Amino acid sequence: MSTKTSELVITKDNLFKGLDKTLIDYQVAALTKKSERSLFDYVTSSSEIKLEYQPTVLSPKKFFFPQEEVILEYTSDGKISAKIDAKPLVLFGIRPCDLNGFKVLYEAFADDHGDPNYLAKLEQSVVIGIDCKKICDKDSFCFKVGSQNALGGFDIMLYELDNDYAIEIASEKGRKFVDKYLTTSKARGDEIATFQAEKASCFGKEKPFKNLEKFPEIFEQSTYHPVWEQEGSRCLSCGSCIMVCPTCYCFDIKDEWQLNLKQGERIRNWDACMVRSFATIGSGENFRHGATARLHHRINRKFNYLMKKHGQAVCVGCGRCVRACLAEISPKTIAAAIDGEQG
């Protein structure tokens, strides 16, 4: 990959002080711990932030695309208005897998029709990434799908050095944020290269799927590969893989009256193409026949249909679905089987 040069570095101490300063103007969400579990959540002080990454159950997509979100408000006498709820947010410590997820989600929600709810939240946010120096656990496979480095999705990226972080600024929003809140010092210029050399000593041993770039065509031709039935026949159709996925963005829409029957809301919530009812039409017909076909659909979104459009594997290899799946189904296993066939 190309070598980036950093203009600025910041000490860990100044970084945390800067984040505390932002709390006046922004909500801050970061990696933190609750009952010994790592999660991305809102914090009220930088002391709650964990810098050592441990995989979270849910991806940080929830800050831009909440599990449940009101999109319209209306009254029984017919007043109706769009509801767009976006507050200034600093998202701190997002890793390359999830940043690549943010890139995909931005593109998906902006494609053809600009989704007001997602894009308004994104506009109000400053995303600060932290690059990974090591592979987080046995289930993650970012390096198999070209996702160990962030292709986008951030305003500022931090690269961990011995005592400092080198800063890469990726947007005007990021530059303004650094100028206003962070006490930095001038970089020598080779910090990111030093970081990347260290990263390569761990990640460099791991090779991506050998035909990764050709996955859309290969998956297009692999509809009848035995791996689909082999994995799909175990699927419990619970949809957990989708709830935890940083790049699944399908949703359902429902209407609800409040108890007074005077005000109502239209709400969108996460939905799951792995659940049977997802594709059922009014007459009860369903053109996606069974769990194997549903798995085929979901994985083809990641490595075929959407990969063509976004120019990157839409599975970012975070490993969350692998950890969540009770039937031990993994996109990595499926992709490896299909990749292997191509010699």
Added chain:
Amino acid sequence: MKNKLNLQEKNPNLYLPERAKILKIRSFSDKEKFFEFELLDRKTSGHLPGQFFQVSILGIGEAPISITSPPSNNNRFEMSVRTIGDVTTKLHTLNVGDIVYVRGPFGNGFTEATTNRMLNKHLLFIMGGIGYFPLRSLLNKVVPEREKYKKISILYGCKTPKERMYPEELAELAKIGGNVELLETVDRIEGDWKGNCGVITTLIPKVDFDPSNTIAVIVGPPIMYKFVLKSLLEKNMPKENIYMDMERRMKCGVGKCGHCQMGGIYVCQEGPVFNYAEVEKNEELF
């Protein structure tokens, strides 16, 4: 399949529907009703044949419903609706003067390029049951300008005679004569039905058509497509001369929510009108 991104700024009104007042209602049967609506907040419906609106009833939900009237320059449009889910069932309880909300029109519809292909050709409409509804817009566009087409053959099949939709309109179509012909069949004879009995494919041999100079448009229940396609292909109809209007569960109408996907295709964006040659290999077509 669409393979390029087309990034847009946010549209604050993407999910905000507009008011439409019910002007007319009539029942075809216990399950199907006809509605005429007037858009109160704009001057034209701006739709193409084959497009749909997302129809909202506040507190109940939103459902994709085909527009059955031909394109026009005013703010009125028609729909015919079978009670099948929450929104359609509630819609059937509404009265003239009541307000519903709509977003759209959505979908590709029969675009100008597609309708231009139809000029001077023999058009074969193949409609099953309420497949009449999504095709009626196109039908009522081409029939009044029938001199532009070699011939218009309308093949309509229903389960029973009382399930025939728009019976008066069918009577009118039967009377036109000239280059417009209507052939009907029912699966089961009831009452004093004197016409054909049998599935819709039994009508295809009764039409005299030159497959290479004919464009077929098919809409009906999912089971119908396979058999109609088989009959047409046996007659050597070129695949690119066959159009189908597909039903899927469009929830958002703007290519995001994923419900309507047919393989990689968002039917609400790239459909619901498809040329058979372009989708014949799609695994989730039927």
